[in-house]
Amino acid sequence: MPTDTNKLVRALHYATEQHRNQRRKDEAASPYINHPISLLHILNVEAGIEDNNVLIAALLHDVIEDCSGPHQMHIQLRREEIREQFGDTVLSFVEAVTDDKGLPKAERKQAQVDHAAHIPHGAKLVKIADKTANLRDIANYPPANWSPERKTEYFAWAKQVVDVVRGSHAGLEALFDQAHGQQ
Ligand code: NDP
Ligand code: ZN
16 A cells, blocks of 8 residues: 555556656746646645645646646546546646636636535645735746736736635645735
8 A cells, every 4th residue: 555655656657757858938948847836835834734635636736737748648648647647636636727728718717716616625625826926926936928917807806716715725825915916
């Protein structure tokens, strides 16, 4: 029976492989894996969350949506791989925070607002950490060429999503509010 630490390290390794050739959108094009690791830090170190399924889902939260390049595989196969290696609960959290890339961007943004109330509690925690990490990035290492208006729009949308799931974890929500206040 693998230990929690063992499963977490396997998830970190899996995410590193999947995001190997991806970069963030900041000027320096930072390694993408920095972002899932930021979520892990926010959830565990800053908010004190110990639920291993939540921590693993944070590491894997962008692997279905964003993977490309030599590791790209059919989404259904990737789901099966996550289920097999990390279990149904982790898969349900990752799926709940995965956007439908078939929808136009504006509809995807609205879908997050509409769906957030109905996702599992653990997935809500991952979602709040994701928005917190992205607001910190926009404040400190913003995507190249984003206008102040675009940053403001993103901050407002992130708050709209988080407001839907408030009451999930006071400490985590306080971290989001702090990041939102940086604007
Ligand atoms: P995107 O969804 O294209 O980009 C934001 C996402 O990029 C984040 O959610 C994050 O996702 C990822 N990301 C990668 N690097 C960074 C970084 N350094 N900092 C923060 N996030 C990063 O942008 P928008 O949210 O603006 O979505 C597009 C919407 O904006 C559309 O509705 C479109 O109509 C509108 N738009 C507005 C413009 C304007 O000037 N106002 C111009 C163009 C479009 P993840 O966590 O998944 O990595
Ligand atoms: Zn993310």
